[in-house]
Amino acid sequence: MKQVKAEILLNKEIADSHFKMVLDLGKLNLFIKPGQFLHIKAGSAYDPLLRRPISIHRIGSNPNIVELLYKIEGKGTQLMSRRSKGTYLDIIGPLGNGFKVPKGQSNFILVAGGMGIAPLMALADNLARFRKRIITVILGARTKDFIICKKELRDIGAKVIVVTEDGSEGEKGLATDVLESIIEQFDLRKSATALKKKHAKGITIAEYGPEVGLYACGPLGMLKAIAVIAKYYTMQAQASFEERMGCGVGACLGCVIQTKAGYKRVCKDGPVFDLEEIAWERD
Amino acid sequence: MGKRLNGLAVRIGRLKFINPVMAASGTFGYGQEYKELVRIDGLGAIVTKSITLKPLKGNAPPRIWESTAGMLNAIGLQNDGIEDFLANRLPFLKDLNTRIIASIAGKCRQEYKELAKRLESAPVDAIEINISCPNVEHHGSARLFAQDAKETAGIVRAVRKATKKTVITKLSPNVTDITEIAKAAEGAGTDAISLINTLIGMDVDITTQRPRLANITGGLSGPAIKPVALRMTWEVYQAVKIPIIGIGGIMSTEDALAFFLCGARAIQVGTANFVNPQTITSIIDGISNYLKKNRLKSIQELTGRLKI
Ligand SMILES: Cc1cc2nc3c(=O)[nH]c(=O)nc-3n(C[C@H](O)[C@H](O)[C@H](O)COP(=O)(O)OP(=O)(O)OC[C@H]3O[C@@H](n4cnc5c(N)ncnc54)[C@H](O)[C@@H]3O)c2cc1C
Ligand SMILES: Cc1cc2nc3c(=O)[nH]c(=O)nc-3n(C[C@H](O)[C@H](O)[C@H](O)COP(=O)(O)O)c2cc1C
Ligand code: FES
Numbered sequence: 001m002k003q004v005k006a007e008i009l010l011n012k013e014i015a016d017s018h019f020k021m022v023l024d025l026g027k028l029n030l031f032i033k034p035g036q037f038l039h040i041k042a043g044s045a046y047d048p049l050l051r052r053p054i055s056i057h058r059i060g061s062n063p064n065i066v067e068l069l070y071k072i073e074g075k076g077t078q079l080m081s082r083r084s085k086g087t088y089l090d091i092i093g094p095l096g097n098g099f100k101v102p103k104g105q106s107n108f109i110l111v112a113g114g115m116g117i118a119p120l121m122a123l124a125d126n127l128a129r130f131r132k133r134i135i136t137v138i139l140g141a142r143t144k145d146f147i148i149c150k151k152e153l154r155d156i157g158a159k160v161i162v163v164t165e166d167g168s169e170g171e172k173g174l175a176t177d178v179l180e181s182i183i184e185q186f187d188l189r190k191s192a193t194a195l196k197k198k199h200a201k202g203i204t205i206a207e208y209g210p211e212v213g214l215y216a217c218g219p220l221g222m223l224k225a226i227a228v229i230a231k232y233y234t235m236q237a238q239a240s241f242e243e244r245m246g247c248g249v250g251a252c253l254g255c256v257i258q259t260k261a262g263y264k265r266v267c268k269d270g271p272v273f274d275l276e277e278i279a280w281e282r283d
Numbered sequence: 284m285g286k287r288l289n290g291l292a293v294r295i296g297r298l299k300f301i302n303p304v305m306a307a308s309g310t311f312g313y314g315q316e317y318k319e320l321v322r323i324d325g326l327g328a329i330v331t332k333s334i335t336l337k338p339l340k341g342n343a344p345p346r347i348w349e350s351t352a353g354m355l356n357a358i359g360l361q362n363d364g365i366e367d368f369l370a371n372r373l374p375f376l377k378d379l380n381t382r383i384i385a386s387i388a389g390k391c392r393q394e395y396k397e398l399a400k401r402l403e404s405a406p407v408d409a410i411e412i413n414i415s416c417p418n419v420e421h422h423g424s425a426r427l428f429a430q431d432a433k434e435t436a437g438i439v440r441a442v443r444k445a446t447k448k449t450v451i452t453k454l455s456p457n458v459t460d461i462t463e464i465a466k467a468a469e470g471a472g473t474d475a476i477s478l479i480n481t482l483i484g485m486d487v488d489i490t491t492q493r494p495r496l497a498n499i500t501g502g503l504s505g506p507a508i509k510p511v512a513l514r515m516t517w518e519v520y521q522a523v524k525i526p527i528i529g530i531g532g533i534m535s536t537e538d539a540l541a542f543f544l545c546g547a548r549a550i551q552v553g554t555a556n557f558v559n560p561q562t563i564t565s566i567i568d569g570i571s572n573y574l575k576k577n578r579l580k581s582i583q584e585l586t587g588r589l590k591i
Contacts, residue, residue: 001319003560041558046352046506046534049558092320092560244347246354247557249320251312253332253361254347262340263361268316 001095001249002028005088009065011081015145017072018115019081020057023089025064032059032066033098034122035240035272039248041090042079052076053245053267055119055217056094059126069118069148095248096271099123099238105213109182110137110158111175111226113218117149119240119271120217128156135159136182140175140218144168175218176225183208183233208235215239216275227275237275241266290574290581291567293327293549295526296449296474298408300382300549302327303582304539304567307530307553308386308411308453309333309358313372314379320560325567328382330551331372333413335387336394338364348486348495353507353532354554355484357498360388365401377406384451388413392441399445409448412473414438415455415480429455429480432467439471451528454478454519456508461515462522469523476519477528477551479512505554506532513545520546520587534562536569543585 002025010022023038039051058067072078083089099119108127110120117139127133135158141147142165153160162170163178171178214237216226223239230237243266246254250268257266258279264270291302305328311317314329323329341361348355362368368385376383385407387398399410415429428434439452452468454461456479465476481502486495494500512531519527529547533539534555542550555562570582579585 003320048349049352049505049554050349050354051558090559244345244349246347246356246554247310247312247316249312249316249560251316251332252310252347252356252557253341253358254356256341256344256346256361258344263344 001093002030003090003092004028006091008083008085008087008089011083011085013081015148018146018148019070019072021068021070021080023066023068023091025066025091025093028064030063030094032056032063032094034059034126035098035119036094036096037119037271038066038068038091038093039095039245039267040076040080042076042083048075048079050246051092051248052080053095053242053248053271055122055240055271057118057121059122069115069121071115092248095267097269099215099240099272101127102210102213102236105211105236106132107134107212108136109179109212109214110135111140111179111214111216111218111222112137113140113175113216113222114142114146116140116217116219116222116240118217120215121149121152123215124153124156124158128158136161138163138175138178138182139170140164140222142166174222174225176222176229179226179229183229183235208233210236213237214275223275223278224280227278227280230275238272239275240271241273242271289571290579291571292581293526293583295451295528295548296409298382298449300327301325302567302570303543303547303549304563304570305330305382305384305528305549305551306556306563307551308413310553310556313368313376315372315375317556317560318375322564324380326381326563327549327567328384328408329376329379330384330386330411331368331376332362333360333386333388334362334365334368334398335360335389336365336397338362338367343497345495345497346501348501350484350486350503350505351507353503353505355486355496355501355503356481357496357501359498365398369401369405373405373407382408384409384411386411386413386453387442389438392437395438396441396445399442399448403446403448407448409451409474410442410446411451411453411477412438412442413453413480415453415457427455427457429464430458432463435464436467436471439468439473443472449474451475451477453480453530454515455480456511456515456531457483462518465519465523469525473525475526475528475548476523477530478519479508479515479531482508482511504532506534506538508532509538509541513541516542516547517545517589533566534558536566536573539566539570540573540585543582544587544589546587546589548583548586
């Protein structure tokens with residue numbers, strides 16, 4: 001973790017209110033894990049006062065060059081979008097735990113709801129560096145204009161399934177709607193230990209071994225639905241969570257979420273949590 | 284102790300500080316959280332997150348909300364209790380070349396006394412009594428101990444009896460007359476007063492028609508509260524003889540200097556640590572430069588020098 005003035009190499013609108021920003025973090029030799037984020041001071045005035053957390057979207061072959069993907073939500077991201085190339089952005093990072101890829105996992109299903117693709121792209125990039133890994137990405141968005149990274153994902157060899165709420169591209173519905181059918185038809189054949197099991201209601205379901213992993217980022221409702229699906233299919237599932245942040249480094253206890261083991265800090269213990277850790281009922 | 288900067292040392296109680304700029308309670312964790320970002324050895328002091336006897340799980344989220352030039356927080360004193368502090372947090376702190384001030388919070392006089400006793404043989408330099416946290420429910424007539432002069436005096440006396448360490452009492456701004464509480468604390472034997480804690484506030488999401496914080500209300504901090512904090516520093520300076528540590532919305536050297544002019548002997552930086560972790564370090568350097576430029580021998584020459 002360092003605090004640096006990062007040079008903005010690119011800051012470009014790629015879809016309505018969606019921006020891609022490329023930053024040069026300087027010669028820091030930082031080790032960045034997919035799922036980690038930067039805590040960014042968007043402007044120098046006192047409004048907005050606090051930093052804004054933005055995930056690391058892609059890590060360059062030179063690891064000091066990182067890409068961010070962000071959407072204008074309010075004052076902070078608005079200010080970021082107005083920053084021009086060649087100026088410097090005050091950042092703290094990399095922060096948070098990042099995704100962990102358990103040994104022996106070879107089949108990866110990534111579920112991105114809207115901006116959820118931001119940290120998942122970095123994960124996909126990383127996974128694709130190793131051969132013999134099956135990567136499937138479900139890209140869910142409101143409408144086709146906000147389907148981001150489809151080409152980039154295909155370029156690295158991932159299978160991409162597009163879902164839009166208005167049906168303007170791919171399947172119509174929510175990312176979680178297709179997740180189950182994908183689990184059923186696609187991965188079963190390729191999974192080493194998946195077995196068909198009779199469910200109590202007479203339905204046959206698949207049960208997966210440790211080589212299959214689910215990774216998600218998106219709205220809370222989506223993560224909750226994925227937690228249910230993951231439990232049903234006995235799949236390991238991790239997701240990146242969001243909460244309002246103060247310090248970003250674990251000091252203020254402002255960003256906690258409720259887990260089965262008590263409150264945990266999204267900025268330090270997260271933002272990635274095992275879905276089975278989360279105590280949903282106490283929302 | 285560390286790099287000696289001319290004219291920056293101050294004395295509070297029996298303690299000497301290398302400089303008068305400290306990290307405020309609840310905004311710097313237990314130091315460790317910031318060790319990769321800040322040269323901690325150069326700080327005047329670190330005030331720990333408030334410590335209670337038993338672990339407290341804190342309030343439900345969301346716990347923070349940003350307001351114009353400030354923020355609301357309702358952490359609810361989440362901490363792992365005194366045993367955890369002594370066993371797991373203090374080992375890192377005690378090896379630092381900076382003063383360690385343990386902030387304590389209790390539900391009754393007895394708890395404050397007990398906390399002070401447990402800390403007596405521990406390697407902390409001073410105790411800051413947090414009687415002003417707005418987020419925990421208390422018994423008695425006032426909502427906070429800090430709103431009742433008698434309760435304040437009772438707690439200070441209990442802690443004073445239990446410890447030989449320097450005792451600082453931290454006041455709440457959520458009172459009618461802060462000088463009355465300050466005088467009660469002074470009378471009960473506190474070595475110094477720190478002020479202010481956060482101002483109780485709230486904000487509302489008009490779309491959902493719900494409060495922004497799960498706790499409904501929270502404490503306001505940051506630049507927005509500086510004028511209130513300065514006013515209270517000035518009022519208390521005229522009312523008591525013991526040293527005052529000014530807190531509230533300090534973001535820069537200029538902000539800090541204003542507190543000294545209003546009567547502060549030292550200052551604490553809170554919310555600014557979140558915005559820029561280098562704030563304390565840059566204020567220390569800034570004060571040093573100011574002294575040189577204005578040919579002042581010591582920062583203490585500035586305390587209370589407001590011209591009226
Ligand atoms: C670990 C982490 C990683 C993130 N990564 C990205 C990313 O890669 N790309 C991206 O576009 N966004 C990301 N976000 C969300 C981003 O931080 C917020 O959108 C941003 O802080 C909004 O700031 P603002 O000043 O523009 O909006 P504000 O004016 O502060 O808020 C506008 C709206 O956004 C909501 N909001 C603000 N902050 C958050 C938050 N942290 N979580 C949930 N809702 C929030 C508010 O409730 C409000 O409705 C991430 C958040 C976290 C916690
Ligand atoms: C997130 C947060 C947590 C805090 N926790 C404590 C605490 O545990 N004990 C305490 O005495 N003050 C606590 N405070 C109050 C600060 O120490 C300080 O008095 C207040 O924030 C005003 O200073 P500032 O404007 O520089 O932040 C907290 C403040 C914030 C923002
Ligand atoms: S933002 Fe301060 S602890 Fe997470």
